[in-house]
Amino acid sequence: xxxxxxxxxxxxxxxxxxxxxxxxxxxxxxxxxxxxxxxxxxxxxxxxxxxxxxxxxxxxxxxxxxxxxxxxxxxxxxxxxxxxxxxxxxxxxxxxxxxxxxxxxxxxxxxxxxxxxxxxxxxxxxxxxxxxxxxxxxxxxxxxxxxxxxxxxxxxxxxxxxxxxxxxxxxxxxxxxxxxxxxxxxxxxxxxxxxxxxxxxxxxxxxxxxxxxxxxxxxxxxxxxxxxxxxxxxxxxxxxxxxxxxxxxxxxxx
Numbered sequence: 001x002x003x004x005x006x007x008x009x010x011x012x013x014x015x016x017x018x019x020x021x022x023x024x025x026x027x028x029x030x031x032x033x034x035x036x037x038x039x040x041x042x043x044x045x046x047x048x049x050x051x052x053x054x055x056x057x058x059x060x061x062x063x064x065x066x067x068x069x070x071x072x073x074x075x076x077x078x079x080x081x082x083x084x085x086x087x088x089x090x091x092x093x094x095x096x097x098x099x100x101x102x103x104x105x106x107x108x109x110x111x112x113x114x115x116x117x118x119x120x121x122x123x124x125x126x127x128x129x130x131x132x133x134x135x136x137x138x139x140x141x142x143x144x145x146x147x148x149x150x151x152x153x154x155x156x157x158x159x160x161x162x163x164x165x166x167x168x169x170x171x172x173x174x175x176x177x178x179x180x181x182x183x184x185x186x187x188x189x190x191x192x193x194x195x196x197x198x199x200x201x202x203x204x205x206x207x208x209x210x211x212x213x214x215x216x217x218x219x220x221x222x223x224x225x226x227x228x229x230x231x232x233x234x235x236x237x238x239x240x241x242x243x244x245x246x247x248x249x250x251x252x253x254x
Contacts, residue, residue, distance in 0.1 A: 001056045001152065003046040004110060005080065006103065007039040007118040009064055009071035021224060035071035038118030040078075040185035042178050045078045046116050047186065049150045057081050059110070063091065063102055069201070076196035077188035084110070090207045095132075096124070100132030105209040107137060112173060114155055119144040119177040130177035140170035146181040 011031045043060070050056040057152075060075035060083040062068050072083045086106055094102065107115065120127035127144075134141035145157035145168060155176055156169035188196075206212050234243045248254045 001053060001061065001114075001150070002040045002112045003056065003150075004047065004059045004061050004107065004112045004115045005043045005046050006115065007043065007060050007062045007071045007075050008036045008118075008121050009062070009068040010036045010121060010123040020176050024083055033070060034069060035074050036118060036122050037123065037185060038120070038178070038180060039071070040074075041180065041182045042116045042118050043075055043078065043080065044183035044186050045117060045148050045176075045178055048183055059084060059112070061103065061106060061110075063088070063094075063099060063106075065089075065092070072201060074188060076201070077192045078186040079192065079200075082200045082202070084204060085204045086204045086209075087235070090206055095096065096126050096128050097132060098128045100136060102206075102209065103129070104133045104136040105211040106204060106210060107133070109209070114150065114172055115139070115175040116148075117175065119179050130175060132251065134175045137175070140174045142168050142170055142174065142176045144179050145179055146179050148176060148178060148182065179228045200211070 001137050011032070012034055043058070046058045050058055058080045060080045061073055062072050063086040064071075064073075064081065066087055068087070069085060072085050076083055083146065084106060086102060091098070091102065115133070117130045117133075121129075129142055131143060133139070142157050143153060143159075144161075145159045147158040149156045152172075154169055154171050155174050157176065157178075158165065159166045159168055160181075232247055234247070245254070
């Protein structure tokens with residue numbers, strides 16, 4: 001069994017997030033960067049299976065700048081066997097579709113039985129990348145699930161929505177995205193930190209992914225939100241209703 005776990009490095013959201021107005025990108029250098037917790041839960045799902053199934057290989061796959069190596073290293077420290085890190089300046093500012101296309105291209109170069117991801121990242125919270133990857137690779141998707149059970153040829157899980165619980169399953173290969181109700185993240189111990197130094201990390205650029213064009217991502221222009229101005233005050237001198245109706249009509253709200 002070979003399991004690939006998608007991992008992302010994100011800013012510490014407790015410190016607040018802001019955009020760089022000159023680039024339109026999220027400012028990542030001002031705060032602490034860390035592996036996304038939802039991906040750490042994804043990794044624990046894979047490692048829990050590995051604990052009881054000898055011969056299982058767990059590979060961490062991450063896309064990001066060189067600084068994202070911190071997330072990769074932690075994945076190795078807690079038990080992953082190897083890692084693949086996609087790093088290319090042309091990927092700066094990649095949107096969800098570009099990210100999914102690059103990750104899918106990398107997965108196309110790897111043999112795997114199952115891909116495990118988080119249902120949505122902490123910084124973007126888009127929640128669409130796993131579904132996009134499954135569509136590109138024509139893989140069945142078990143999205144936003146917990147209580148994942150992996151067998152040699154299938155995967156099953158539970159999805160809870162609107163107070164209802166649904167059992168879902170798929171034959172392998174498949175892609176699974178888990179919620180925060182999944183396994184708790186693991187912490188590296190001293191032995192794991194030492195052994196991680198001997199594990200293989202393969203670094204790829206866009207040139208190593210033949211299905212992806214090495215063009216730079218288009219960035220959106222951003223501006224600072226204008227200061228909120230005071231609204232219109234209506235004083236009731238007996239015609240407040242008429243004033244309110246006139247204001248709503250002039251604003252095309254009625």
